[in-house]
Amino acid sequence: xxxxxxxxxxxxxxxxxxxxxxxxxxxxxxxxxxxxxxxxxxxxxxxxxxxxxxxxxxxxxxxxxxxxxxxxxxxxxxxxxxxxxxxxxxxxxxxxxxxxxxxxxxxxxxxxxxxxxxxxxxxxxxxxxxxxxxxxxxxxxxxxxxxxxxxxxxxxxxxxxxxxxxxxxxxxxxxxxxxxxxxxxxxxxxxxxxxxxxxxxxxxxxxxxxxxxxxxxxxxxxxxxxxxxxxxxxxxxxxxxxxxxxxxxxxxxxxxxxxxxxxxxxxxxxxxxxxxxxxxxxxxxxxxxxxxxxxxxxxxxxxxxxxxxxxxxxxxxxxxxxx
Amino acid sequence: xxxxxxxxxxxxxxxxxxxxxxxxxxxxxxxxxxxxxxxxxxxxxxxxxxxxxxxxxxxxxxxxxxxxxxxxxxxxxxxxxxxxxxxxxxxxxxxxxxxxxxxxxxxxxxxxxxxxxxxxxxxxxxxxxxxxxxxxxxxxxxxxxxxxxxxxxxxxxxxxxxxxxxxxxxxxxxxxxxxxxxxxxxxxxxxxxxxxxxxxxxxxxxxxxxxxxxxxxxxxxxxxxxxxxxxxxxxxxxxxxxxxxxxxxxxxxxxxxxxxxxxxxxxxxxxxxxxxxxxxxxxxxxxxxxxxxxxxxxxxxxxxxxxxxxxxxxxxxxxxxxxxxxxxxxxxxxxxxxxxxxxxxxxxxxxxxxxxxxxxxxxxxxxxxxxxxxxxxxxxxxxxxxxxxxxxxxxxxxxxxxxxxxxxxxxxxxxxxxxxxxxxxxxxxxxxxxxxxxxxxxxxxxxxxxxxxxxxxxxxxxxxxxxxxxxxxxxxxxxxxxxxxxxxxxxxxxxxxxxxxxxxxxxxxxx
Numbered sequence: 001x002x003x004x005x006x007x008x009x010x011x012x013x014x015x016x017x018x019x020x021x022x023x024x025x026x027x028x029x030x031x032x033x034x035x036x037x038x039x040x041x042x043x044x045x046x047x048x049x050x051x052x053x054x055x056x057x058x059x060x061x062x063x064x065x066x067x068x069x070x071x072x073x074x075x076x077x078x079x080x081x082x083x084x085x086x087x088x089x090x091x092x093x094x095x096x097x098x099x100x101x102x103x104x105x106x107x108x109x110x111x112x113x114x115x116x117x118x119x120x121x122x123x124x125x126x127x128x129x130x131x132x133x134x135x136x137x138x139x140x141x142x143x144x145x146x147x148x149x150x151x152x153x154x155x156x157x158x159x160x161x162x163x164x165x166x167x168x169x170x171x172x173x174x175x176x177x178x179x180x181x182x183x184x185x186x187x188x189x190x191x192x193x194x195x196x197x198x199x200x201x202x203x204x205x206x207x208x209x210x211x212x213x214x215x216x217x218x219x220x221x222x223x224x225x226x227x228x229x230x231x232x233x234x235x236x237x238x239x240x241x242x243x244x245x246x247x248x249x250x251x252x253x254x255x256x257x258x259x260x261x262x263x264x265x266x267x268x269x270x271x272x273x274x275x276x277x278x279x280x281x282x283x284x285x286x287x288x289x290x291x292x293x294x295x296x297x298x299x300x301x302x303x304x305x306x307x308x309x310x311x312x313x314x315x316x317x318x319x320x321x322x323x
Numbered sequence: 324x325x326x327x328x329x330x331x332x333x334x335x336x337x338x339x340x341x342x343x344x345x346x347x348x349x350x351x352x353x354x355x356x357x358x359x360x361x362x363x364x365x366x367x368x369x370x371x372x373x374x375x376x377x378x379x380x381x382x383x384x385x386x387x388x389x390x391x392x393x394x395x396x397x398x399x400x401x402x403x404x405x406x407x408x409x410x411x412x413x414x415x416x417x418x419x420x421x422x423x424x425x426x427x428x429x430x431x432x433x434x435x436x437x438x439x440x441x442x443x444x445x446x447x448x449x450x451x452x453x454x455x456x457x458x459x460x461x462x463x464x465x466x467x468x469x470x471x472x473x474x475x476x477x478x479x480x481x482x483x484x485x486x487x488x489x490x491x492x493x494x495x496x497x498x499x500x501x502x503x504x505x506x507x508x509x510x511x512x513x514x515x516x517x518x519x520x521x522x523x524x525x526x527x528x529x530x531x532x533x534x535x536x537x538x539x540x541x542x543x544x545x546x547x548x549x550x551x552x553x554x555x556x557x558x559x560x561x562x563x564x565x566x567x568x569x570x571x572x573x574x575x576x577x578x579x580x581x582x583x584x585x586x587x588x589x590x591x592x593x594x595x596x597x598x599x600x601x602x603x604x605x606x607x608x609x610x611x612x613x614x615x616x617x618x619x620x621x622x623x624x625x626x627x628x629x630x631x632x633x634x635x636x637x638x639x640x641x642x643x644x645x646x647x648x649x650x651x652x653x654x655x656x657x658x659x660x661x662x663x664x665x666x667x668x669x670x671x672x673x674x675x676x677x678x679x680x681x682x683x684x685x686x687x688x689x690x691x692x693x694x695x696x697x698x699x700x701x702x703x704x705x706x707x708x709x710x711x712x713x714x715x716x717x718x719x720x721x722x723x724x725x726x727x728x729x730x731x732x733x734x735x736x737x738x739x740x741x742x743x744x745x746x747x748x749x750x751x752x753x754x755x756x757x758x759x760x761x762x763x764x765x766x767x768x769x770x771x772x773x774x775x776x777x778x779x780x781x782x783x784x785x786x787x788x789x790x791x792x793x794x795x796x797x798x799x800x801x802x803x804x805x806x807x808x809x810x811x812x813x814x815x816x817x818x819x820x821x822x823x824x825x826x827x828x829x830x831x832x833x834x
Contacts, residue, residue, distance in 0.1 A: 179429040179437065186415045186426055193413040196375070197427025197477075198398035314418070321377060 005148070009267050012153050015161065016227065018265030020045065020219045022164045024243035025257045026171050027215035031077075032176065033252060034208030035188035035314040041216060042079055042094035042240025043102035044243035048073040048220025050106040051230030053120035054113065056224075065127070065225050070217030076102070077213030078206075085205045088318030099240075108234045116151045120224070129158045129226040157225040160218060165258070166276075167215070172254040184208055188312035191319040196221070202318045218244075245298040250308045264294040325387075326514040328353040328485055329374075329405075334383035336369055343369040345540045347383070351485075354516045358527040361537030362560055362760035363730040365518045368410070370537070371487050374518075375407045376400040388600075389483075394793065406447070406478025410490040412470050416463040420456055420473050421445065423478050427447060429698060438529075441480070448479050452509060468499035475506065486510065487518045504530050522560075522760060524553045527811055537612045538562055561762040570771045574796040575587035580780035581627070581749045586636035586647065588622045596622040598804035599632070604749065607779040611795030611812075615823050619804035620784045621666055624753050627782075628663040629653040630671075641748055662742035664735075666753030666784070672738040673726050680708035680722035683741050685821060711740040716766065732763030739767060756790060768794060788819060 024041045031038045048069035056065030076098055084093035107118040114120055126309035140147045168290030175181035183204055188193045191201045219239075224231040247266055271290030278284045301309055334347040342365045347678065348633055351357045373380045376394040384391050387403050394444050400407075414423050427489065427649045429437040429680040440467035456465070465473070469489060478486055488507075492500040507517055508528060519531060526533050528548060535545040543635060544559050557565040581604040586680045588597035604610050612620050625631035627638055629651035638645045640659055645651060653663075665671035673682050681794050684693050684704055694705055715736045717729070726734060756764045771794055775781055785791050787828055791798055800811045800822040808822045825829050 012611065130588065179434060182422060182426060182429065182434060186418065186422075189415045189417060192409075192411075192416050193426065196377075196397050196407065196413040198396065198401050200426050247757070260725050295363050 004145075006154050006273075008035060008148050008247060010266070010273055013269040013272070014266040015157065016151070016261060016265075018261045019027070019029070019161050019164045020222050020227070020239050021243045021246055021261035021265060022258055023215050023219035023222065024240055025246045025261055026167055026254065027212040027219065028034050028244055028247045029171060029175075029252060029254060029257060030184070030208050030211040031205075032247065032315055033188045033312055034205050034314055035312055035317065035319075036081070036084055036093055036192060036205055036209055037091045037316045038209075039092055039244065040076070041212075041219075041241075041243055042236055042238065043095070044073045044076045044213065044216035045108060045220040045223065045240050046099075046215040046236045046317065047102040047202045047235070048223040050110065050120070050231045050237055052221040053123070053224035057121040057230065060125070060127045062123075062127055062129055062225055065109075066217070066221045069221035069225075073217035073220060074210055074213030075110070077209045077216070080296050081206050081209040082319060085209070086200055088320065091318075093097075104232065105315065106231070109235065110231065117148055118232040123225065123229045125224035127225075128229050129222075130161055132154050132162070135200045158228055159197035160222045163218070164222075168254055175254065180207070181195070185250075185299050185312075188314055191314050195319070195321070205319075238274075242294050245294050248309055248311075249294075249298050249301055252312065261298075267293045327351070328355050328387070329384040329518075331370075331374070332384040332386065334370065334373060334385075336373060336380050342540050344373070344380070345639060347537075347542045349515060349535055349542060349545075351518060352608055353411045353516050354511060354514050355532040356511055356519055356530055357536035358531035358533055359518060359537060360522060360524065360527050360556060360560060362522060362762060363732060365537040365560075366535050366540040368489060371407065371489055371518070371520060374400065374487065375405060394473045401481050401483070404482065404484040405487065406481055406483025406485070407487045408471065408474040408478065408489065408491055410493060412474055414462045414470060414473060415674075416740060417461060418460050418659075419461055420465075420476075421458040422478050424463060428481055441785045445476065450475055450477065452506070452513065454479075454506065466499075467494050471495070471499075471503065473507075475510075483515075485516045485518065487520070490522070491519070492523065492784060493519065493808070500526075507809065524761070526554055527556065528553060536560055555703055557761055561760075565761055565765055569768045569772065569793040572776070573682075574608045574775065576608040576796070577778065579603045579780065580606050580640070582637075582639040583627065584637040584639075586623070586626060586633055586638060588619070588626045588631060588633045590622065593742035593805065596804050597626065599636070599776070599806075600806050601636075601799075602799055602806065602809075604780045604782055606776055606780050607778045608796045609775050609783055609794050611798045612782070612784045612801055613791045613798055613819055613823060614801035618801045618823075620801055621753070623805075624663075624751055624782075624784055626673075628661065628665075630665075647834045654689070655832070657745075657747075660748035662745060662747030662750040664738050664752040665744050666754065666757075668734055668738050673734060675725070676729040678723050679712070679717070679726055679729065679737060680704050682726050682737055683708045683711055683722070684733050685741065687741070689743075711737075711744060714744075715740045725802060731758035732760045732762070732767075735759050735767065736763065739770060743770065743774055747779065749782070750774060750830070751782045751784075753784045755783065755785065756787070783804055788823075792816070792819070 002179055014047065024045055028038055028041050035060050052065040052069035052074035055068035056062055079092050080098055083089040084091040108241060110118045110120060134155035137151040141151045173195055175185060187201055194204065195201050224236055242264055246257060246260040248261040267290055271287050274285060326398045329351045330645060331349040334344050336344040340617065347370055357617055359367050372378050374385065376399050377396065392403050394403065413544060413568055414759045418777040421438060424445060425437055426439040430440050431437055442458060442833065449455055454472050454476055456469055462470060463475065491503060493501060511517060520737050521527060531548045533545060534548050534551065534556065536543050536556060538560060576676045579684060584601050585593065586600045588596055589704060600623060622631060626633040626647055630653065633647040638647045640661055645656065669675060684707065693700055712720045717733050717736050726737065755767050758766065773782060792812055795812050798812060798819065799806055800819060802823060807825065810819060
């Protein structure tokens with residue numbers, strides 16, 4: 001029974017740490033499927049987390065915090081879009097630049113505005129997301145097996161958590177069942193085909209980049225308004241890159257993305273749980289190894305050991321009309 | 324209703340310094356197939372891109388069905404009833420036929436309803452024009468001919484009355500091309516107007532009603548196809564009389580320059596591609612290797628030129644052995660007098676992103692004449708490039724221009740100039756005129772004959788049987804990696820064709 005509760009606890013924290021990964025990886029899905037690679041997920045998330053923390057601290061309103069997060073993230077996306085779509089610059093350079101600028105400016109602005117060493121003031125009450133208890137969660141708590149799964153594993157998360165998981169089928173529906181999705185996938189594979197069909201490649205890619213911005217905003221807001229009570233400098237701690245790895249690992253498909261994020265989240269949760277405790281049969285496992293596993297798995301995948309990850313064909317290439 | 328589908332009046336377009344279209348006038352009659360012919364770079368594609376709204380003309384009017392229209396983007400072109408089948412297909416390869424056909428013309432925001440409507444419409448079009456294709460097949464799994472059919476369906480789905488086809492046969496096999504011609508004939512019978520762009524004279528004569536000729540950005544003539552001839556069109560295209568036949572005197576073979584004995588080559592999968600091949604090549608003669616593509620000619624060239632390792636056999640260059648089964652340094656071969664014009668000029672012969680002058684010395688850049696100590700002698704390289712540009716009539720005559728911006732024929736001239744001007748004893752040439760214009764073909768053939776007359780030994784591989792017959796002094800036929808026969812150049816096409824198909828060869832080998 002104790003093992004059961006340990007497993008429930010690990011899975012519960014798996015869900016908790018997977019949520020920002022899911023938001024960010026879905027964000028990446030939208031732009032990369034449209035042919036705009038985005039290594040700047042990390043920076044957008046961090047910028048959004050800061051904006052959310054700052055605005056929520058000042059206004060005391062969590063929804064205004066979320067709105068600010070989305071706005072900042074979309075703004076950063078548009079910068080990336082302007083550089084890589086309109087100006088046809090290098091998408092990698094633009095993304096890296098955004099990461100650096102945000103990492104620096106959030107600390108400077110945070111210190112200038114709040115003087116707490118780059119943090120935003122701790123949030124409480126209405127300035128922060130509260131957990132949601134699902135109906136009957138208390139009533140079924142004592143039902144053996146299924147009870148704890150429902151009331152502890154599924155119930156008691158933030159509203160954003162449920163939003164993240166709901167976004168997985170929704171993103172699939174958008175991409176595969178709507179006109180916008182069809183065109184978005186087409187522009188990532190062969191923009192010339194889209195252009196000659198009379199659709200604006202540029203506008204389409206901008207819309208994809210904006211979708212990415214909105215979702216990165218949610219990811220950032222989750223970090224500073226739900227998972228923590230306020231912004232801490234560098235609080236994304238590489239989650240943007242893990243999300244990118246999950247996106248590749250999932251071969252740019254929505255449901256795979258959720259599974260990949262849960263896997264990477266599980267590794268993370270497991271590593272935290274494991275700290276200091278030896279693993280049965282294996283013995284002491286360095287935490288660093290667990291933390292490196294998502295990247296190692298992705299490299300193994302890219303090397304072609306687990307099927308084949310084929311990126312969108314026109315990914316990373318600015319569209320230029322050929323003569 | 325007039326019987327004129329489309330009229331262009333005074334269309335003018337420049338890209339920077341390049342004047343691509345100069346005051347073009349064109350009238351296309353309804354329900355006809357109108358050919359537009361011209362060499363690569365004559366401005367055909369630019370003109371059609373203007374018509375399809377990809378570019379805007381600097382000046383001039385487009386009149387469709389008697390109304391002057393502005394075509395500011397492909398959408399406007401589609402709305403005016405113009406459809407285009409591009410040279411490089413505009414298809415999303417991992418989409419289905421149906422998705423590709425409806426992309427950009429979806430009925431509603433939600434796909435399900437669009438898909439079912441598109442499916443019905445596609446069925447109707449398939450029936451009406453006999454254009455069968457499985458709507459649920461993925462494009463990447465379809466052969467090229469069917470992919471092109473999807474492009475045609477795309478245009479018809481958008482209710483195009485005027486269909487532009489840009490070099491449609493370049494990617495097709497001859498039977499696929501014949502099929503396309505039948506489809507175009509059918510479309511014409513149904514009242515569609517077709518504009519057919521090509522640089523192949525034979526196609527123009529085969530299917531068009533009228534033909535307009537472009538040369539260096541100008542529309543130089545329009546003829547009824549019945550009232551013109553291949554010779555006249557070739558002359559109009561190039562601007563001077565073109566010799567479609569090669570004139571050459573008898574060969575004076577000298578000593579053996581290249582001797583190949585029992586050469587055997589396998590490919591990466593271990594399949595024997597060249598099987599025990601032997602022949603001699605003498606100074607002052609051209610030996611042509613005929614064969615259907617993929618019968619070992621490419622591997623033979625690669626083994627002799629040191630790019631691919633052979634598994635057995637001997638090759639002697641100027642009487643001295645080349646270590647074909649061991650390590651061969653192509654640079655050493657060049658120093659020993661072997662010039663090589665590779666079959667694939669884009670990937671092997673040239674670095675397309677380099678300037679013309681840089682490509683002009685590739686492989687010879689280590690020679691003293693191009694160096695200043697350890698540095699490149701840019702002046703010498705420039706002077707060398709200018710000399711070759713003059714001698715080989717490479718256009719545009721700009722050694723600083725990126726090689727990618729030259730036409731196929733001029734790129735080939737860059738490679739030929741590099742390899743020929745060094746004066747090798749043995750010159751190996753693969754596909755000398757693949758993707759090259761009529762005018763340039765004539766020039767290249769002349770140069771090859773000249774080289775022979777100067778005493779060079781030339782080994783020629785080409786999939787164009789006409790070319791092999793016109794240039795060679797002896798013809799070796801390869802089939803399935805083996806030499807199945809040797810013939811004089813006056814052997815008939817039928818005789819060589821049977822050898823190439825492996826029919827005669829088996830008999831001969833059995834004897």
